[in-house]
Amino acid sequence: MSAHADFDEFVAARSSRLLRTAYLLTRDHALAEDLLQTALAKAWFAWSRIEGDPEPYVRKVLVNTFASWWRRKWNGEHAYAEPPEPAVPARGGPEEVDQRQDLWAAMGRLPRRQRAVIVLRYVEDLSEAETARLLGVSPGTVKSQTSKALANLRIDPALATNDSEEPS
Amino acid sequence: MNTLDDLRSTLHRHADELDDVERYVRPVAVRARIRVVRRRRATVGAVVAALVLVAGLAGAGTVLRGSDGIDPADRVVAGVTVPDRVTAQGRTYELESLADLTAEETHVDPAEHPQAVILAARGLGDGMATLYSQGEPVGRVRGDEQVSAPIDLGEAGVDLEVRFDGAGPSARAGVAVYEATDDIPAGMGDQHAVFRGEVAGATLVASGFSSPGETSVELQFSSRGGRLRFVFYCSSEADDLLLNVSIDGKDSMASGCGDSGPDAGTGSSGTTRVPAGEHEVVAYLTHGDHGPQVTATEETVFGLGVYDPPAPGPRVLGTRVESQVEYAGRDWVFDRVLAAPATIDTKDGDVLLGFVGSGRRLGVTWSGRLTHGESTQVESARTVSQSDGGLLLAGDRYDVAITGGEGMLLVYRPE
Numbered sequence A: 001m002s003a004h005a006d007f008d009e010f011v012a013a014r015s016s017r018l019l020r021t022a023y024l025l026t027r028d029h030a031l032a033e034d035l036l037q038t039a040l041a042k043a044w045f046a047w048s049r050i051e052g053d054p055e056p057y058v059r060k061v062l063v064n065t066f067a068s069w070w071r072r073k074w075n076g077e078h079a080y081a082e083p084p085e086p087a088v089p090a091r092g093g094p095e096e097v098d099q100r101q102d103l104w105a106a107m108g109r110l111p112r113r114q115r116a117v118i119v120l121r122y123v124e125d126l127s128e129a130e131t132a133r134l135l136g137v138s139p140g141t142v143k144s145q146t147s148k149a150l151a152n153l154r155i156d157p158a159l160a161t162n163d164s165e166e167p168s
Numbered sequence B: 001m002n003t004l005d006d007l008r009s010t011l012h013r014h015a016d017e018l019d020d021v022e023r024y025v026r027p028v029a030v031r032a033r034i035r036v037v038r039r040r041r042a043t044v045g046a047v048v049a050a051l052v053l054v055a056g057l058a059g060a061g062t063v064l065r066g067s068d069g070i071d072p073a074d075r076v077v078a079g080v081t082v083p084d085r086v087t088a089q090g091r092t093y094e095l096e097s098l099a100d101l102t103a104e105e106t107h108v109d110p111a112e113h114p115q116a117v118i119l120a121a122r123g124l125g126d127g128m129a130t131l132y133s134q135g136e137p138v139g140r141v142r143g144d145e146q147v148s149a150p151i152d153l154g155e156a157g158v159d160l161e162v163r164f165d166g167a168g169p170s171a172r173a174g175v176a177v178y179e180a181t182d183d184i185p186a187g188m189g190d191q192h193a194v195f196r197g198e199v200a201g202a203t204l205v206a207s208g209f210s211s212p213g214e215t216s217v218e219l220q221f222s223s224r225g226g227r228l229r230f231v232f233y234c235s236s237e238a239d240d241l242l243l244n245v246s247i248d249g250k251d252s253m254a255s256g257c258g259d260s261g262p263d264a265g266t267g268s269s270g271t272t273r274v275p276a277g278e279h280e281v282v283a284y285l286t287h288g289d290h291g292p293q294v295t296a297t298e299e300t301v302f303g304l305g306v307y308d309p310p311a312p313g314p315r316v317l318g319t320r321v322e323s324q325v326e327y328a329g330r331d332w333v334f335d336r337v338l339a340a341p342a343t344i345d346t347k348d349g350d351v352l353l354g355f356v357g358s359g360r361r362l363g364v365t366w367s368g369r370l371t372h373g374e375s376t377q378v379e380s381a382r383t384v385s386q387s388d389g390g391l392l393l394a395g396d397r398y399d400v401a402i403t404g405g406e407g408m409l410l411v412y413r414p415e
Helices: A003-026 A029-044 A054-068 A094-108 A112-122 A128-135 A139-155 B004-016 B026-055
Strands: B085-088 B091-100 B106-108 B115-122 B128-133 B136-142 B151-154 B158-165 B172-180 B187-189 B194-196 B202-209 B216-223 B226-235 B241-247 B250-256 B269-274 B277-287 B301-308 B324-327 B330-339 B342-345 B351-367 B372-374 B378-392 B397-403 B406-414
Touching: A003 A029, A003 A054, A003 A112, A003 B004, A003 B026, A029 A054, A029 B026, A054 A112, A054 A128, A094 A112, A094 A139, A094 B004, A112 A128, A112 A139, A112 B004, A128 A139, B085 B115, B091 B115, B115 B128, B115 B136, B115 B158, B128 B151, B128 B172, B158 B172, B187 B202, B194 B202, B202 B216, B202 B226, B216 B301, B226 B241, B226 B250, B226 B277, B241 B269, B241 B301, B250 B269, B277 B301, B324 B351, B324 B378, B330 B342, B342 B351, B342 B406, B378 B406, B397 B406
Parallel strands: none
Antiparallel strands: B085 B091, B091 B172, B106 B158, B115 B151, B115 B172, B128 B136, B128 B158, B187 B194, B202 B301, B216 B277, B226 B269, B226 B301, B241 B250, B241 B277, B324 B330, B330 B406, B342 B397, B351 B372, B351 B378, B351 B397, B351 B406
């Protein structure tokens, strides 16, 4: 199979998973699609030298594009008090839905690198070392960014009033 | 927030409820983006293709599509095979395009990442080829050297041309243009910038950047005692901010807040001695001198890097000169001090000219047989300061003079 057909097959079969990551980072469907296509286009130029599964490589490009270039490319984004997306269909009781929306909005107020660390650690289930490799930082930085991100979420005005157990 | 499980489930639910309606058209959309990028690259690459065909080399006609596995035959410009990637000061650059400049100029388009260029030349005999960027001489190849060191081009796009001197009619010259990859240089960074692990021979001891909502960056480190360099990072649109540094509870230095670049370790700095032991350094922003403290935001970001510098050079006019410096993407080591005016012969290779002195508009000028230039002027009427002057390309003799004040010349050689 040629590299081009291989690439097309990858985009068709695997890009939905990457779109999830992009969406959790950007919190906006259109921005997520833009970010994903940017990452895929970059990956195409390196396609023939990617060894093994290309998905980690594309995810690395995607996350670093989001985290590193925000001043140039992604500065149109704002942290909305309410999600800019249509509200997701409710599951669970009203209180649970409110809390999810608050948490989702609070995620949007995290600095980008902290948001990326949260998504990689708790949605992609990457270890500190894997997250560090992907972001090009030390494991210690991942640890401190994770800690700061969780602290920021705890003190976020939308969430701080919840008396609750500490995240562990 | 209740637990990490709440966080996980919330994020998973939002992701699960995303309807990927674009997935069937995405391959087409990505292809369209790739075509746009390739067209941009081909603007320069097409020149190469035509010239390689004339030369009848294997692989002729191939327009580069990046550095992924480029066959050596497709990495030939002006008869010289160039590398598909180069490294400079912690960054990796991959080959983007080639252009033969034997008979015409070329334009390098702006890029998203910094770009670098290598001058390649063949058939020079005893002559030389000099590369000019925006009319300024930036690199030279002599005799059978074939390639220059990588030359930093920045990101803005430039016009490049080559001029020959003493070369025969068969001489050819061209450029290989490289663009930095997404790889982050080794060091400590965040989304804004990176303090590289080593800058001009100085090793990183500690560093940190502000996060939105923070009013200070605090660093703890131990030192064997001696000189340490404190490098400021500050990026803000506000024009009255001052980045202050306190060392072990004592305000020690401050710098105006500007628009620091992503290579944080090369920012403005102050050097001071610290005793052996544990130290705590706090960097914080204020409105003006002694003004109220400023809270970091996404737009106002500050940081600090602490470096252990190499042993300093000699004392000149009462000030210690740097023993190693970075300039134009290259590392340079101190060679000697000269009284001005002076003649500098660069038969052994490129020279970085520096100067130290004082004056209202202190600077340096140089004039060689092939090229001439002048440094940026420094206002240093009351104190002695050191500054980089400019690059004296190899293979010439330059008359060099201090202007706008009094000082001494510093000569640096490539490391």
